[in-house]
Amino acid sequence: MGHVLMEHRSGLVRSAHVSLAGGRGEREAALLMLGKLAGRRRRTLAADKAYDTADFVAASRALGVPPHVAQNTSDRRSAIDGRTTRHASYGLSLKIRAWIETHFGWLKMAAGLRQMKQRGLERVDALFQQAMAASNLVRLPKLMAAGSVA
Template sequence: MVDATLVPTHKRHFTGDGSDFRGQKRSNDTHASITDPDCRLYKKAPGDASRLAYLGHVLMDNRHGLIAGEQVTTADGTAEVDAALQLMDELGGSQRITLGADKGYDRHGFVQDLRNRNVTPHVARKCKGSAVDGRTTRHVGYSISIRVRKRIESIFGWMKTVGGMRKTRFRGLERVGLHFTLVSTAYNLVRMARLGVA
């Protein structure tokens, strides 16, 4: 489970209390896009520039590298965790499954929510205060999941370069979400042809 920042190509017009923003802090509380009200200011890491963005979320099948679920949300601080839980709920089934994720998902509430859904959290551990304990990490499957989960980056790479998702041309959460779904479907078709499934 990894998220991509989807940046729109349209101009970034903001409404605020003035036209000169030099020296002012921009936030979603003080500034909004005139052309796309669903977009939110977002930065991937501290020190990065804030830009208008949506977040794209993908759930990948570890065995074949196919997209098992996808979703686009507005960019905020809890979108990644909320989308992961929603994608797990949509997946359905009663068998125990595993979910691999990066360190950003190593949160006590998220790990407990996965366990409540009969999902084993194969989440990369933080150095201090990790929510993932020895009952999960002692198994061989944990180290395999941590290694295999990096394949999802090739999905996002394909979606951004071939699928045109690096900078989406669409406005509004619904249209960006539809574009993301179409690109995810195209990726699965290409991937299945390579696997000899189609």
């Protein structure tokens, strides 16, 4: 499974990681990538409904990163409560979260990686990170033209 951590302001990939497929792989990879981020800038984490679990929300908050996770209320109680959803930034984060799909779309269509041609976790990870770096390079001219990147 490929995992990506994207910066909200520019839409650039900050971190990419490949893990073995499993039930908790996405959430564990997200926490791993969050833990490796440097800097003191205030952060939030936007994610889909799969991340709406009590343990993930608590771990994210323990790292000092408020989780802006889409609420999963189908036949259960969401771990995301009013202290998160009351902020305007919560709705904005969920809209911007969809940008991540442009990187995966580019990976499958332009980079030709719909199906991996490598075997082994290390090789697939290297190829995935290289492809995500290339996706950032494709996005940079658009950002520079808009004046978003100095």
